[in-house]
Amino acid sequence: MAEVSDGAATAGDGHEDMAGDGREGTAGDGGLREEAERCLRALAGDGARLRDDQWTAIRALVVERRRALVVQRTGWGKSAVYFVATRLLRERGAGPTVIVSPLLALMRNQIDAAGRAGIHARTINSANTDDWRSVFAEVEAGEVDVLLVSPERLNNPDFRDLVLPELAAGAGLVVVDEAHCISDWGHDFRPDYRRLRTLLADLPPGIPVLATTATANARVTQDVAEQLAADDALVLRGALERDSLHLAVVRLPEAERRIAWLGEHLDALPGSGIIYTLTVAAAHEITGYLRDRGYEVAAYSGQTDPAERLQAERDLLDNKLKALVATSALGMGFDKPDLGFIVHVGAPQSPVAYYQQIGRAGRGVDRAEVILLPGAEDRDIWAYFASLAFPPEPVVRATLEALDAAGRPLSTGALEPRVDLNRARLEMMLKVLDVDGAVRRVKGGWTATGTDWVYDRARYERVAAERAREQNAMLEYLGIEGCREEFLRRQLDDPAAGPCGRCDNCTGRHWPAEVSEAGAAQARDRLRRPGVDVAPRRMWPTGVKDDLGVSGRISAAHMAEPGRALGRLTDIGWGNRLRDLFAGGDTEVTDEMFDAVVKVLAAWEWSRRPAGVVTIGSRSRPRLVGGLGRRLAGIGRLPYLGEIVPLGEPVPRRHNSAQRLRSVWHALALPDEVAAAAREADGPVLLVDDRIETGWTMTVAARHLRDAGAPAVLPLVLAVTT
Template identity: 85%
Template structure:
């Protein structure tokens, strides 16, 4: 090492100590990465375990580059929680960091002024900003041209082979290609197998530098991949036969787990159910998901950081977004669909303590939930072609809302597809919406099939992890293609010490009571969807005298209590049968607890082609037990129509496919009070909305929807 490099390393060590404490020393791979960025101005990919010190690499490199006159570091970071932690870390090292994201739009102008004035060392940007037309076209070019370093955090999100692929991240390839020569780039992740590593490294490659220069060219990405062992983690699996027992097990064992931690669930509904149960048992816990209000999320993070909570009960929204070195445990209620995702989540624990407990409580319903997430994959070619054709024919930008009624996708999937098409160059996001570029585009059916097959392989690997009798950590590290994978000597299989699955009868009864507590409020639709002004000829606000009242459902399909039985009952192809006594008794409890303003005066069913026995028997039995007249049913018209995915198309299907017979209309009018409207499930809410409108127009003073299930 030259004298100048000795001096540079001494500077780097001093910066690290300011960041991480007086006893901190650079690892060799950390120094290799810093040297590549600061001296060689290279592009590098660092794949290292959580807690290894990846953020130290880019903060130290930033400090050294800034002292040598370079511009600010631009970090693309996926989650607000992660940004907050990174900013706190940077300030400790004397690095002034700011962030641009959807939660601080009012501060953007001031932040941009600080950047231009040289007062900002690090600017953190969410990947979604890269898809904002103003930011992409006006702000990003200036940032890229003046950047001293570009960092892509959680870089596995770039690859659609990765477990947390995000279309917005794919736009980074264009950003990197447009960087002026000599601006170093660092990508970091803790969870990338060989395939993802290769994909990300390829996207980091500077084609301008490698053209004609061979493999040794500095334009090729330097890949630094280390062993992924976490010697503080003690992995175990507890297999229990039912959701009630899993929940009861947590209630009886949570206080025995060290410190504070995270309990992961697969769905938002499960997070709220489990939080409610644990609070009833006296635990200080909070629910955390992508649907949680941002202010509440921030408070929950702070409370866990300050050990005011025993646990956050969270969905994967917390996966990459939380840094608490002394987390003592991670519990999963339900298995993630990928061992790589699982290893990423459990990596939150044990970073600053000698021992952390990692416990998986798999459920039989996990595969149903995986199947649901798989259904959200890239759409079939016909739908994509239809979308492109609609945009081309429009001849002007179309907003997502204007495009949605013409494409058989819901809003979330449509947005995801458009982002992918944008990255592929087939569409472009502009002010006012989306336009077709007219560029040739091919549907890469083979790639999508390979990605789907890889997802299936990952799911099977997760099942194999649950069943393995070998070392659990070694299994996970081999899934990440870690060449140093070896038996850990700490997990339940290595030690032969397996956690007991016993729960007390009292605990199981309490969990069963909580999970089977029936009743979910169902808010009525209050606005017609966009795109139906011509057909069926409605728009804007639904008139109050045509709306349903707030309804009730027995449970959610994503619940860990009633959800399991409701999914089986309502599954496609499940046999039609009359309502069981147990389920009917639960529905009666829902009615008993319903605080309606006026008791129903009659019962009407929504006629069903697929479950006439189920819906009919439920409606008639409710009428008998409530001593109410059964007034009949709304009748479905014509041939069955395909299930639609967006609001406008669903509304049209129901509007033209449901009728209220004259005798039922007259009976509803003459009943002299609210009508209890019975159906098996609510998906979009448009069937109930149209049925309520028909009954209100017939003279019913109010309509009270009652169904067995809602999605979530």
Template identity: 80%
Template structure:
């Protein structure tokens, strides 16, 4: 143990570094110093669970400076988002800390970055978690980095736990990385959103044992760099002296955010919610973020708000990286009133003066909600936090729930295929043999990799042959926890008690107490009125019919041997660009379409309002040549819906209805990936002779009608059959696509 004078000198150095990072008035919090001392002096492993804005990044940057000044190697930070990396690098540079990053967006710079690390010119190296599963990086680069590191930091550590609201399989590899670290390398994990279960799980993975020392932490709700009135070097020294020699030190503080003013506004329809936002946006302070549950909703709402003259931009994981960066900069520079964003902007975006957060649609977890609203009010006295829940929220939650860990038969099939291959298989080569979509297959493989059942190598994935047990009980418990969180989110909307206290109790904050600021505490509720004109305008925008659908142009890999096709689909067999009425995930037509396509919904004629909207879709379709006839796809589940849609279109368009492609064989289960779906429909459709003859006599394009387009392979096969029967072109038309 160091003596008091050494400890005082170390803290003086830490305070000087903090002032370089956060300004001359900055002072270390008591628990910031406890964590720094544990890392620098004790070389401990620590988990810091503190509210957004508390100053967790100050802990690892100050610890980095102190360790580097004492001859330690660079700090390696595993950080989940590029936005977070950019902010952290800028913050580090203010403190004289040289930071670099390696991620998927700067592969050309990797060699130069690693050379700087080797030369000792880098103090902090930020790594995205996905790099941990890259074979070259994992096997060649990472061991050297880990062996020479002075400190390892796991940011947003709740992502390690599958109990967490934002579990990421790549993060699970950190457990192996930490277990292989040489003795004496300190480790810091940080998060703002972890309840007791997640905290315990992360601490176990951090230390390899259950946490030996879990301390309550201070917190006065002030700004991240404020001093603690009761903190003294003596109390800190006494706390440090009691640290256990094994296990992870856990510093968990209260989550109170005195700047946040929470409220809920309940409106009966999506039209009214979006109209309310359009009418109230300019009254909200400063600039902010409007969160949506889906990509489609982000674009729809952004379009509506721009139509009303608001300076906004849409932001999602599908947005081009350069456009995302520009949108972030525009919001930071207050050139935008708001970003209309999905959860892709959840972690890492740092704008201290963010004045408001609005959610159009409720996240499925109070913990996820608290994480997102934590972006606001970090550097202002008051920030507005408003939730506009919708009846469609639960439908969207159910859609995302379908992306959970696959069933045991699917997992066993994957392991059997890999085991029998005798060579590595890429994800694209494996996909045709497993009934999973690409993203879900990759997620499963990453979990199996961490569990030791498969291993990622150059060329793909291979089975290890190690025994592996399907942890059904855990997966069921995680699913049950997700359902509990959804019920809790509904309870938050309905509560008459303090909203902040409710959220803090969901995070197991022992200091949770009424905030005195939310709508329920003050009795001041935001008005739920919206003008008829605004509602009509929102309805017109949200129900603007028509979504473009690009045709399939390439056959999926893995079907050449049994179907005899591969590579590019011949232009003479392709469909043209198609149209649908709307997306199942949007908040305009999506609300109606989800009801129409619900599992137990009856098969009916196409509703009049949907048909009228489809007429508008057709009227706006800028095709090169007008269709000359209508053909429908035989439907086993909704024959009445498809036939009524096709025949009514033929009547109003004065086009001959030639009939339908016939369905062959028994109904097959719905498949989830391209190769599996193509195999299902390849021999399931045929062109009856009478229809083939009529198609061959038709001089113009065929309008091909179905109820919905999911993977696109039914339309692809149907179009191919019609083209081979003599159709000069095929124009797909349906009511819905998934997203």
């Protein structure tokens, strides 16, 4: 049974994850505590003192060699626990501390601080493979005090089988940072973290373990404590109050008014901060609009080049930017103590995730503004993320059967033709099955172990129900009349939750929900600026050569040219209108939408003007696609050459490239008269469809036209999914 402490922890002195508040704590071990205090002062400054629970955790690790879980608010000083414990353990002859953390790029400041205190830290991750040999040499020579490892390394066969056992056996302390990622009940579950349970269970006796997180409710805390593989795990859980945060919600009916509100109020927000969005597209849209208004801002997402991400982080840290407009890729571990505000354009899908993100602000300042601008489209985005849950049992069984039948390792790409999941979801499922012992990652891919495996449907259904409950709680948060911080803290099962006295509801001081008409018009113009580049498919997917006869690079003679779309379904401008269009029945585009498509064509800098229009026949929206193609032909004074005809029964939706290509390969036919017209056209063919999801329908249709003799194919669609 885990031992639980609710030891209170008041605000620190502004050093993120370092300093305590000067409380004296328990008696005993005076010499060791003074030694720990000296180490803390080297890390965080002369005025730093250990909190009670910091000292309790350090003593448990250094003296008792126990396993401990520390659940404390952002800025409380969790990293001070493992840095101080490392220093004390190393001075007593222990091996290096191994920290498993997803935050390698974002812990540079803490690593620098540790260095100033004489703690030498190195990292092993996918970005520094050239340094691994020298890092391992330093570890063997006893020169490394802290070794940071990304969780993805745990699933690399060579690292898992050859490196990790030796590191673990020689470690003086093992730390699991952001430990809520272990639990599929948490808001940021990562399958690679699940492997830690096996690692911890196999550790030699006497190696202490520390798990830390700032965002875990009671269910996640219990789950993580159980995965520490110790009957007497010490759980230190403190109050989550952040007395610098001033929470507010501003409800505006339309996306352009929410963006205009940002443009008109950003100057009023203190210092620099983060503007969170739910999608990459929204991050870029908002960045463009704010730059138009003269603000120094930058977009930040998982798709941003790593060097650009690093530069953006530095620019924000140096206050060269008013804000980073970021997805959740900028989250756990980002440390800027004087961050003055957090604005969310769109609500995260759980109060726990929201509290984790707003915890970036106000660590070293007296006041930070936290504002949520919810949108009607938020629920659509939540529904998309919910669709990425663990797959149903038939899909999992098909994967296991495919691996078993192969009799050899299969790569993820080789599995795609056999399993109807996209690459990211397939890899997630395989990692979970690997941890469960049903498959194993080896050189060359994945193999089935033959171990009996039970599909835990009841657990997956409970997790899905919990996700739905969290979404409903987030909706409730938007409309509550009581204290906002108290509501969020109760969602995290904080027993000390109470009215904050600072939020908009507690004070009665609400941000204005009005914007000028000029500002709304400017935002509307930006959001409705039409046109998205669409890159053609360039490579055939793995695993279709035997039945389709294609592999490798798509030849230039068969490839479409770069195309255009009116917008992305994830946009907050055209995306909202396009989602509404596709959610309805088969209808023609509105005049407003058609005029926007014409603007896309007018701005298209093609080398040769189209000589004719062809549409891709649609069973579900023939009026929409056919009508759009004919209207474009009419306004462009181009001949409408006809449509590529769908064959057979409706093609079921497929989720990965190999399966989608196979399903459409024989499902499209180019009529002879359309082929002849395309061949005789004096220029490229404009190929029109309603949307591009995987891109394979457009690829196959373009191949038909090129085979028929069309000199070039220019794809044009209303929407792309990403």
